[in-house]
Amino acid sequence: MSDNGTPARLREAICAMRQSLYRTARAWCHDAALAEDLTQGAIVKALTRVHSLRDEEALRGWVFTILSNGYRDWLRGRRDHLDIDELPLPCRDCPETQAQTAETVLGVRQALNELRVQHRDAITLVDLDGLTSVEAGRALDIPIGTVMSRLSRGRVQLRSLLEAAPSAAAKRVQGSQRQASPERILGAGA
Structure with missing residues (x-):
């Protein structure tokens, strides 16, 4: 047992779900900061209430239920809706x-x-x-x-x-075919 009475293996299992919880929250809310908050809230709530878990086999579903409930609570409190088209794409120099x-x-x-x-x-x-x-x-x-x-x-x-x-790949190919005319490649005077 750890200091707060939660078996260490359950604490580790809950913490190991962090990436999955975050992915789910991010897919639901489309906001990295909010997804992080929802994930952290679900983990904290799960860790503090793990003593109420009756079946350790149901741990994963139980933690995702906590996340789902946290997301629903957030939805109830918000008035405007996020539009994925308004979200900025990650800006990276990538291949x-x-x-x-x-x-x-x-x-x-x-x-x-x-x-x-x-x-x-x-x-x-x-x-x-x-x-x-x-x-x-x-x-x-x-x-x-x-x-x-x-x-x-x-x-x-x-x-x-x-x-x-x-x-998107087909659009790029079609676009590059239009731009790659013989006149353009060889120059207007060729």
């Missing part, structure tokens, strides 16, 4: 592959943002954070059948949105 990855991530984020909130929440927990459907159901306080339904409908809609969006 072409990292730029393409950033474009892909942005496209997926935009598509996720177009989903209904309940579909986005289910997909984020299960597909991005690796929770089971049962754990996601506990975190969202909904039956497993509802989780499965939301996952199915959300994935179909997400796939449709991603397939409908023209790829």
Whole structure:
């Protein structure tokens, strides 16, 4: 046991979830600082209330439930909605592959943002954070059948949105083909 009565292995397990919790919070709120606050709040609350956990096997789902509840509390208190198009992209000097990855991530984020909130929440927990459907159901306080339904409908809609969006790579290729005319390459007098 540690000083505050929490078994050390549970404290370590909770702290080890930090990256997953942050990714989920970031996917939900689209704000790095808020995601960090939600993550830290969930970890602190989990560490201080771990004595109320009845089943250690349910630890991951329980901590994500705390995160989900914290996010819901934040949503209730806010009046304006974030628009992903208004968020600044990370500014980095990076190679072409990292730029393409950033474009892909942005496209997926935009598509996720177009989903209904309940579909986005289910997909984020299960597909991005690796929770089971049962754990996601506990975190969202909904039956497993509802989780499965939301996952199915959300994935179909997400796939449709991603397939409908023209790829950024295709746009770049088309743009460079228009710019690379023989006159332009050889000069106007050639």
